[in-house]
Amino acid sequence: MAYISKRNLRKEKEKQTAADNRRELIAAGFKRRDLLKMGLLTSAGMLIPKKGLSAHPLNTRGSFDEDEPSSPQTTPFQELMPRLPVLAPVASLTPAPTIAPNTAAGEARTEPHQAFAQFPPQRFYEMSEQAGTVLMAPPGELPPQTIWGFNGTTPGPLIVERYGNLGSPGNGSVLLRLRNNLPTQNGGFGLPSVTNHLHNGHTPLESDGFPCFFMGQGQFYDHHYPNVYAGINSTHPGTGDIREAMHTLWYHDHRIDHTAENTYKGLAGEYILFNEFDTGNENTGFRLPSFGDGQNPLTSFDIYMVFNDKVFDSQTGLLKFDLFNTDGILGDKFLVNGKIQPVFHVSPRRYRFRWLNTGPSRFYQMFILGPNNTTKSFWQISTDGNLLEKPVQVNSARFSVAERVDVIVDFTGQAGKTFYIENRLNQDDGRGPDGEVVGAGQGDKILKIIVDGPVVPDNSIDPATIPATQAVYFYPFPDTNDAARITRTFRFERGNGQWQVNGRLVGDCDDAPRFRIKRNSVEKWVFQNNSGGWQHPIHMHFEEFQTLSINGQAPRSTGLITRGRKDVFRLEHNMEATVYFRFRDFVGRIPLHCHNVVHEDHAMMVLGQIDDQGDNRTQP
Amino acid sequence: MTDSKRRNLVAALGAAPFVLPMLTAAQSVGTGSKFKVIPSRERIRDRYFPNLSLTTHEGRTVRFYDDLVKDKIVVFNMFYAKCEGICSPVTRNLVRVQKLLGDRMGKDIFIYSFSLKPKDDTVPAMKHYAQMHKVKPGWLFLTGEPDDMELLRRKLGFVDPDPEVDKDLSNHIGVIKFGNEPLERWGGCPGMKSPDSIVEAISWIDWPKNQTSLKAKGGTR
CATH class of the missing domain: 1.20.5 (Single alpha-helices involved in coiled-coils or other helix-helix interfaces)
Structure with a gap:
């Protein structure tokens, strides 16, 4: 018998027993609050005072290292939440971008740019994907972390761009050159082979970050982002459909089979698009809080917040990735813009927060906790990258991996007070949350917000002043009246220990596309999850969908949030949803996949294509 | 170090x-x-690769980390000799993977199949299974103490979080995992994928100088 076996086995058994005990309690109808009352669960929700019930950290492999029960302790609310740096354009690129892949110069792209001549790039960006060193906790609490990031930072720089005006759509066109300068030595996880997805731009698909279009070390890849509205070459020639505007996007690695480790290691960043309506200036257009230069606290009130959760090795204090997990990875440290539980100082006025969850597997339901466990309401203005028809007052916003929510939070008259962004959605394992939402103050406080900034003018729209009778303040939703060319069903399931879609695994990169969408057509897709054990954030590239029904019910006419245009469908337990897509303008390879990136890497993906023929496969 | x-x-x-x-x-x-x-390589070893004593289908006693994993490119899967259903196609797939890997097999790339039924999978039973599938050098079928094999299965992530599903052994056979131990590159894929695509997935964790040589098909990606 080997030297560690007995000890570990005993611990394995203890852990199994703990999980079983807890499952039994839950099956018996005990909620988390009951356990709290019974003294079996601490208010932090993490530890139970006696062995045999502990659910944390419930490594979903069913096998977790008792030697490393959790990350080292860190002191919350010490570090300032960084405002994300804005990436500056460069004057030119060397070598100059070409329509055909510049293979001789080391470009990894294999397909020519399809819209380069129509929308010649007006501005150029260049970033290097490389290792960097960052501090995620207060100095001395965790050692410096080696991450992989865009220009060596994580989250990566914020790209702020504008759609061209409706009369001159080409003015928005940009080109981003990415270079792969990642090292061979990965420090424990990460594959130095990458492909960058602009989630969820209306991007010609050779530039979109298809999982199989990856580049090796030393190569570069030119991404052409025309930043045009869908419909530009089809339903709304010359302008595009303004109702298709997107404003909050992000970019991230999408390397097939290795996305989870690469994004967890830091390869994700943010992308904002303004236009003549959502202008970035609170004195014009929709009058949403000003972006300013993104840095100056006296003029910049449009704040991008990137949430993710991570685990750190208890012995080395270094970022840890669970290599053999296929169910989903949960962290016990919550980061905002690269710092664990930071602090943000605001002035007593309105702010636009852009919330993004980069995963890997956790779902959030964010509340704003005020003094004395009060819950502060706020205004949700978007679902994913897309504005709703008007702001909706809410007490919380739920978003799974890759979803975005833009909100307006009004701190007017709140000077001197402290608030927290608090996640109250209980989730003990990577398969998804159990649906339980804990009480105010009992969740995880992720960001501390102190209203102690100077009084500054606020010319932004107060959503409370928009008349209830006014149906549309932003853009109207597009109609969903056109007949679908085809209805396809995608069943997300598990078989033989693997994730599957319609009983099949993700194919080979070289396989023929599993489905072919005809360009400029409408399709209805049915997403099915027959399981009570798993939830999946389902993401389609390139186009947003509108939800026609969930479990047979049409979204309520007043339910703007469920009717909102989205690119991630949160497919919950035993759910079936029908969604409506228009696929317009561009062609190329396209994936549909689960955005729990651990599921995604383990085959929960279908590789398809948009072309001018289409096919009639109803269950690809 | x-x-x-x-x-x-x-x-x-x-x-x-x-x-x-x-x-x-x-x-x-x-x-x-x-x-x-x-070093992160040591943490990975400590976390996932207990240095268990295992027995090969040739009757040799080996240490899991020291003899099987260290310094190598490895492919892991689970099996039991009397398994029908999904076992046969996965094993047949791996036989073809073995062929595609050519002379790299047994040199720097190794396939290890771990028994899910260590009490039944005796050395003769495993040897018979290996011969039946015309397994060549570089591929070992391995058994050991039942508790050790269970620990190994869990460490390597061949588990389902639902205990009922976990009891169905066939759920652990459809998956293969692979990695390059010194380079700390690890991955996994369905065992039912085509042999070509399994080899391609393995090529992604191969030594940098060999990044293209394993692939059945060309291309610079």
């Missing part, structure tokens, strides 16, 4: 735990840090 130094450290830890505080102090990060500097 060099290999010999690391071995010394392992030996010291195994033989004399009281040495640990001294080593810890010497290894700590800066003054007063509570953290140790341990």
